[in-house]
Amino acid sequence: MRTAYKCRAYPTPEQAAVLNRTFGCVRVVWNQTLAWRHRRWHTERAFTNVPQANAFLTQLKRTGEFAWLNEVSSVPLQQVLRTQQKAFANFFAGRARYPRYKSRTGRQGAEYTRSGFRYRDGQLFLAKMNTRLAFVWSWPDIDPATINPSTVTVSRDPCGRWYVSFAAEADNPDQAAPAGGVLGVDLGVKDFVVTSGGEKIANPRSLAERERNLARYQRRMARKQRGSNNRAKAKAKVARAHRKVRASRADFLHRTSTRLVRDHDVIVIEDLAVKNMIRNRSLAKAISDCGWGTFRRMLEYKTAKYGRHLIVVDRWFPSSKTCSDCGHLLATLSLSTRTWTCPGCGTLHDRDVNAAKNILAAGLAVSACGGDVRHSGSARVQSPTKQETQPVKVGIPRL
Numbered sequence: 001m002r003t004a005y006k007c008r009a010y011p012t013p014e015q016a017a018v019l020n021r022t023f024g025c026v027r028v029v030w031n032q033t034l035a036w037r038h039r040r041w042h043t044e045r046a047f048t049n050v051p052q053a054n055a056f057l058t059q060l061k062r063t064g065e066f067a068w069l070n071e072v073s074s075v076p077l078q079q080v081l082r083t084q085q086k087a088f089a090n091f092f093a094g095r096a097r098y099p100r101y102k103s104r105t106g107r108q109g110a111e112y113t114r115s116g117f118r119y120r121d122g123q124l125f126l127a128k129m130n131t132r133l134a135f136v137w138s139w140p141d142i143d144p145a146t147i148n149p150s151t152v153t154v155s156r157d158p159c160g161r162w163y164v165s166f167a168a169e170a171d172n173p174d175q176a177a178p179a180g181g182v183l184g185v186d187l188g189v190k191d192f193v194v195t196s197g198g199e200k201i202a203n204p205r206s207l208a209e210r211e212r213n214l215a216r217y218q219r220r221m222a223r224k225q226r227g228s229n230n231r232a233k234a235k236a237k238v239a240r241a242h243r244k245v246r247a248s249r250a251d252f253l254h255r256t257s258t259r260l261v262r263d264h265d266v267i268v269i270e271d272l273a274v275k276n277m278i279r280n281r282s283l284a285k286a287i288s289d290c291g292w293g294t295f296r297r298m299l300e301y302k303t304a305k306y307g308r309h310l311i312v313v314d315r316w317f318p319s320s321k322t323c324s325d326c327g328h329l330l331a332t333l334s335l336s337t338r339t340w341t342c343p344g345c346g347t348l349h350d351r352d353v354n355a356a357k358n359i360l361a362a363g364l365a366v367s368a369c370g371g372d373v374r375h376s377g378s379a380r381v382q383s384p385t386k387q388e389t390q391p392v393k394v395g396i397p398r399l
Helices: 011-043 050-062 069-070 074-092 211-223 229-263 286-289 292-305 351-368
Strands: 002-009 107-114 119-120 123-126 151-156 162-169 183-186 191-195 200-202 268-271 307-315 339-340 348-350
Touching: 011 069, 011 074, 011 107, 011 151, 050 069, 050 074, 069 162, 069 351, 074 107, 123 151, 183 229, 183 351, 191 229, 191 351, 211 229, 229 292, 268 292, 268 351, 286 292, 307 351, 348 351
Parallel strands: 183 268, 268 307
Antiparallel strands: 002 162, 107 151, 119 123, 151 162, 183 191, 191 200, 339 348
């Protein structure tokens, strides 16, 4: 199993100068190659592969304008071309948008392959450096001297923190003991997770909790003169505020997803179209603050890692409007209606708990029909029960 270990790095001033110079060269190579690809396609209608991009990089280094590219290691520069090729492959496959130009104000990074670094006894030596790069290992149960990284990525975030990531092969973890439970999960804004058992996990609202401080830092930065040192300091404070929001959100998502995977053998979720939902101007900020897409990705790799099963229900399944007891389907149900009484059986439903129960029942029906219980690549999941049009009155199976 391939995994990555991301650690805090603490370069010396001399190492930081070399890395910053490398980041700049990586950014220039990316932007120049991207512009060359764009021109080549629009003028010649020709696709570009990695050998052709390498030839362009060689010619670029020979020009007097970009001769300073030879001052840094060539390994990160060549790796940029492979990364850009993957970005275009994802774009043409419909998995990502068109590659964009890199900015010097965003996150900076450089990837080193085996020929660009030396890792022995837990010590890292990068190309063009005579001293080891200091980092803090964060996994006490794993000896850093035992890993054999294939690539090393050094990065610096906008607030000035340095990181180093080791990509290496690791042993497959032992499969978790059966927990004997199944769970349907409905994601929301007020309550982040509502389970089919009636449990509600409140949304921490990581951005809303720190929004006042973030707005104050942004106002201070706006009053500073562009290009001044004071503006750079204020911008770093804004970046640190954003980092705290990201860290708080990621911590909550990891804790919640780990607990759900640990306590249940089967987890059923709904295939939400998050990119379409954030187009709603009234809910865009609240939905983005939730991190539904990140939470689903965490569930996907954690269930696969520990031998659990994740079932994804079709996004068009009317989970909120269907009675979980008799299967009656409401014609309309406004978003403001949090509880409703079923006209068919008279059951009073909590909107979110009822949706979680329906999601669980629909997921178990998909699994019983022999459908794939892990859908990680498709944006719209078509379950086996959807192959033929069925009347609404059929309902869904009871738990």
